[in-house]
Amino acid sequence: xxxxxxxxxxxxxxxxxxxxxxxxxxxxxxxxxxxxxxxxxxxxxxxxxxxxxxxxxxxxxxxxxxxxxxxxxxxxxxxxxxxxxxxxxxxxxxxxxxxxxxxxxxxxxxxxxxxxxxxxxxxxxxxxxxxxxxxxxxxxxxxxxxxxxxxxxxxxxxxxxxxxxxxxxxxxxxxxxxxxxxxxxxxxxxxxxxxxxxxxxxxxxxxxxxxxxxxxxxxxxxxxxxxxxxxxxxxxxxxxxxxxxxxxxxxxxxxxxxxxxxxxxxxxxxxxxxxxxxxxxxxxxxxxxxxxxxxxxxxxxxxxxxxxxxxxxxxxxxxxxxxxxxxxxxxxxxxxxxxxxxxxxxxxxxxxxxxxxxxxxxxxxxxxxxxxxxxxxxx
Amino acid sequence: xxxxxxxxxxxxxxxxxxxxxxxxxxxxxxxxxxxxxxxxxxxxxxxxxxxxxxxxxxxxxxxxxxxxxxxxxxxxxxxxxxxxxxxxxxxxxxxxxxxxxxxxxxxxxxxxxxxxxxxxxxxxxxxxxxxxxxxxxxxxxxxxxxxxxxxxxxxxxxxxxxxxxxxxxxxxxxxxxxxxxxxxxxxxxxxxxxxxxxxxxxxxxxxxxxxxxxxxxxxxxxxxxxxxxxxxxxxxxxxxxxxxxxxxxxxx
Numbered sequence: 001x002x003x004x005x006x007x008x009x010x011x012x013x014x015x016x017x018x019x020x021x022x023x024x025x026x027x028x029x030x031x032x033x034x035x036x037x038x039x040x041x042x043x044x045x046x047x048x049x050x051x052x053x054x055x056x057x058x059x060x061x062x063x064x065x066x067x068x069x070x071x072x073x074x075x076x077x078x079x080x081x082x083x084x085x086x087x088x089x090x091x092x093x094x095x096x097x098x099x100x101x102x103x104x105x106x107x108x109x110x111x112x113x114x115x116x117x118x119x120x121x122x123x124x125x126x127x128x129x130x131x132x133x134x135x136x137x138x139x140x141x142x143x144x145x146x147x148x149x150x151x152x153x154x155x156x157x158x159x160x161x162x163x164x165x166x167x168x169x170x171x172x173x174x175x176x177x178x179x180x181x182x183x184x185x186x187x188x189x190x191x192x193x194x195x196x197x198x199x200x201x202x203x204x205x206x207x208x209x210x211x212x213x214x215x216x217x218x219x220x221x222x223x224x225x226x227x228x229x230x231x232x233x234x235x236x237x238x239x240x241x242x243x244x245x246x247x248x249x250x251x252x253x254x255x256x257x258x259x260x261x262x263x264x265x266x267x268x269x270x271x272x273x274x275x276x277x278x279x280x281x282x283x284x285x286x287x288x289x290x291x292x293x294x295x296x297x298x299x300x301x302x303x304x305x306x307x308x309x310x311x312x313x314x315x316x317x318x319x320x321x322x323x324x325x326x327x328x329x330x331x332x333x334x335x336x337x338x339x340x341x342x343x344x345x346x347x348x349x350x351x352x353x354x355x356x357x358x359x360x361x362x363x364x365x366x367x368x369x370x371x372x373x374x375x376x377x378x379x
Numbered sequence: 380x381x382x383x384x385x386x387x388x389x390x391x392x393x394x395x396x397x398x399x400x401x402x403x404x405x406x407x408x409x410x411x412x413x414x415x416x417x418x419x420x421x422x423x424x425x426x427x428x429x430x431x432x433x434x435x436x437x438x439x440x441x442x443x444x445x446x447x448x449x450x451x452x453x454x455x456x457x458x459x460x461x462x463x464x465x466x467x468x469x470x471x472x473x474x475x476x477x478x479x480x481x482x483x484x485x486x487x488x489x490x491x492x493x494x495x496x497x498x499x500x501x502x503x504x505x506x507x508x509x510x511x512x513x514x515x516x517x518x519x520x521x522x523x524x525x526x527x528x529x530x531x532x533x534x535x536x537x538x539x540x541x542x543x544x545x546x547x548x549x550x551x552x553x554x555x556x557x558x559x560x561x562x563x564x565x566x567x568x569x570x571x572x573x574x575x576x577x578x579x580x581x582x583x584x585x586x587x588x589x590x591x592x593x594x595x596x597x598x599x600x601x602x603x604x605x606x607x608x609x610x611x612x613x614x615x616x617x618x619x620x621x622x623x624x625x626x627x628x629x630x631x
Contacts, residue, residue, distance in 0.1 A: 017488035021477065028476040028517075218472025218533075221436045222489045223461040 014225055018232020022206075026236065032202060036240055039197065040247045043190045047313075048183045048256050058106040058131075058142050060084040061099055063092070068116035074127060077153045078109055083145030096130060106132045107142050119157065176344045184259075187252040188339040189312040192274070192332050194248060195241045196306055199278035200285060201299035203237045207286035208295045226375055234279050241275055242268070249343075261346030270338045270352065273360040277331035280366025287373040306332045331366075334359040387450035389414050389541050389572035390435060394444035397430050404430040406595035407444065412574060412588075417567050419586030420576045421615075423623045426592040428576040432545050435574070436466050449540045449572075462490070465539035469546040471530035475519025479510050482518050482533055490537035504532045508562070524555030531562060535571075542566060544575040548582065560585055580616040591618070593626050 026032055060078075064071050079086050084107060090096060099105030110128040118125035129146040133139035155166055177184045210216040210233075219229055245268075252258035281302060289295035308314065309323055310332040316324055327333045334355035341347045341355075349356070390412035397405040405427040412418045420428045433439045435448055437457035446453045451460045473482050483504060487497050505511045508528045513521065518529060527547065535542060544563075548556045560582070567573055577583055584603050591599035591606070599606055599622070603615060610618045 017485055020488075021474065021481075021485050024481060025474065025476050213472075213475070214468060214470030215472045215474060217438060217468060217470070218466065219489070220438060221461060221464065221466040222486070223458060223491070224489050225458070 014228035015232050015235075018224070018228065019236060022232065022236040025206075026240070032206075035202065036198065036244070040190075040194055040244050040251070043194055044187065044248060044251055044255070047186050047190050047193075048252070056083055056141065057085045058083060058138070059087050059104065060107040060109060061088045061090045061096060061105050062086055063090050063096060063108065063110045065113040066111045066115040070116040070119050070125075071111040071127075074111060074115075074149075074153055075109065078129075078146065078149045081145045081149050083141050084109075100130070100132050106138070107146075109146075122161075181256075183256040184344065185340070186313065187248070187256050187258045188343045189336055190252075191245050191248050191339055192310070192335045193303075193307065193312060194244050195271070195274065195335075196278055196303065196332060197299075198241050198244060199237055199275060200282040200302055201296060202240075203234065203279060203282035204285035204289065204295040204299055205292045206237070207233055207283070208289050208292050211286075212291065230283075230371070230374065234283070237282075238275055238279070242271075245271065258343065259346075260343055262342035262348065264342075266348060267338070267342045270342070270349075270356055271335070273356065273363040274331050274335040274338075277359060277363035277366050280363065280370045283370035283374050284366065287370065287377050306330055309333075311336050328358075329362070331359050331362050334362075386414060387447065388412060389416065390418075390446065390448055390574065392431075392435075392444070392446045395431070395434060395441050395446055396443040397427075397434060397439065398442045403595050405434070405441075408592075408595070408597055410590060410597060410600070412572060414572055415567060415570050417563065417573045417575070417585070417587045419583050419589045420574060420592065421583050421589055421619065422592035423619075423626060425594075426626075427595040428592055429545055431592070432466075432543050432574065432576060436464060436543055437461060462537075463540045465534035465537070465542045467530050467534040467542070467544050467547050469549045471526055473518045473526060473530055473533065476517060478515050478517055479521070479529055480505070480514045482529060483536055486533040487536040492537065500536065500538075504536060508532045523551050524558070527551050527555060527559060528562070531559065535566065539571065541572045542574070544573065546576055546578065548577065548579065556582070580614070580619060583615050583619075589615070591622060593622055598622065 026036070062075055064075065075086065078084050086109075087105070090099070090108075093110070096105070096108040096110070100108065108130040110130065112126065112128075115125045115127060127150070129142070131139045131142045131146075133143075158164060159166060174180055207216075210219070224232075249258070249260065249264075253260060282299075285295055285298045285302070289298055305326060306312070309316070309319065309327040310330050311327065312332065316327050316333070319327070337355040338352055338359070341352050388411050390410065392408050392410040395405055395408040396403070408427070408431060420431065422428050430439070434441050435446055435453055437453050437460055440454060448460050449463045451463070453460055474485070477485065480501070483501050484497070487501060492500055505514060508531070510525070510529060510532070513525065518526065521529065531547070548559055551559070556579070563573055563575070575582070575586065583589055586603070588602055589600070589606055590597055599609060599618070601609065606615065606618060607613070610621060612618045612621060
């Protein structure tokens, strides 16, 4: 057999045995298999149900010292905002303090004795909303809710008193997420987080395992070639990533009613640069880590800024500039724009080319660096 | 002699050198191994045995000098070299989570065997190494001796012209070692050239020719008898201990 015919035949069988082997291993490794299957479900449950940045139904007590139809009307308006659940009437301020200190109460509405009298006399009546603002996220809704309720009640009273027509009414239309639910915002991001985990953590540990066991060395002395070796190692996880993505979208639609407004084929295509970038990170980690435990630690180290700074949960606009800059270096930041853009807004490539281009640039950079490093380590 | 001229030697090493930073692992090594030889590479830890084998397999690139394996340059024709050699390290390179048969099948496929040819070859190998009854056992659950047999079968599934064994019997019981050497002689009888590194002196004595390495240099070469005469020692073990002492004296 000549060297030439051998070379031609090599092309046919280079890559498939790696793929075959990788899937058998994936199926046998219970922890990996569980991570691949259960992670989408757990992430969805955790982030879809548990993370609710829109705080509603604060436990509220009322101290009504006015005891008039006017004061009772204010309580009703406040309760109707949905932000406050009136759980009790109290008779003094000490009870409010006790309630808030014990954590049983998060808000208290205090209506002073002269509240109704002031209204009748045409003076500005005051009422007080005391809020446990130790957690600014949960108190923000209470504060704005109370202010809005008071304004609404004022306009109502003014209208009644002077038989006026309200001069301005602002009608807010929350597009894309009309019911303002966190899940609609979070669940598309779960896809990005899952892909990051699968393609960096699981991939890097799988490669490091081969190095630890000595099988990587064994593979290098075979005619398999570096490109096939790398592809055979990475492609299975790309397929897994796409399956996870599909599972999350189906579950997201069934459980959370997440809309799919844009083109799914477009989303699958725009996911490619993100996958390449994440694999680049995974490959890079595998060249640095000396053990599977180290690979796992490094992956988690990489996950943290992704969860915090990419805009997955916390809005990037609220972050200080240095944090925003770090976010700009993360592929997930751009992929989240693509995910939310396609799924929630239904927009196309003409509006998404910017994040796609940035993501592609990062992907190419990461791939070049990591492939070069990886090739060096197997020499 | 005419055939010897037509077929290049199994291994030709010329002024081979490998440095890792300031450390000189192999320092200007010259060595020729003939076809079908069972050749032993001996030397204390850090003498450059493993580095030499790894250069011949194309796992690392020489700093200077050159080497050919079955007629092909290890640096410039490594792709061809890889199709002609088998390599077994002391770590075996088996997948613990694949079965005996899956490991064999995987390596056979990587080496280009397909279809009926592969099935026939694998069945033959399974019978030869006596692993037929353990066909579906996970490789990770095999004992050391069986792992070693499987590793040898994987490294030779493509019937290589040249086989490199880097301390293949480390941590294996004597019975398994004897069985292993029986397989080595069978491979050799079929024309396979074998280069083996070892710490066990009884194994060294089983080789047709030996090379002693010390601190990256070749310091002794020949048949067991020639080596014993060269160093005026009754056994190879005595030679080894003498060399190691000389090594440590030079280092001090």
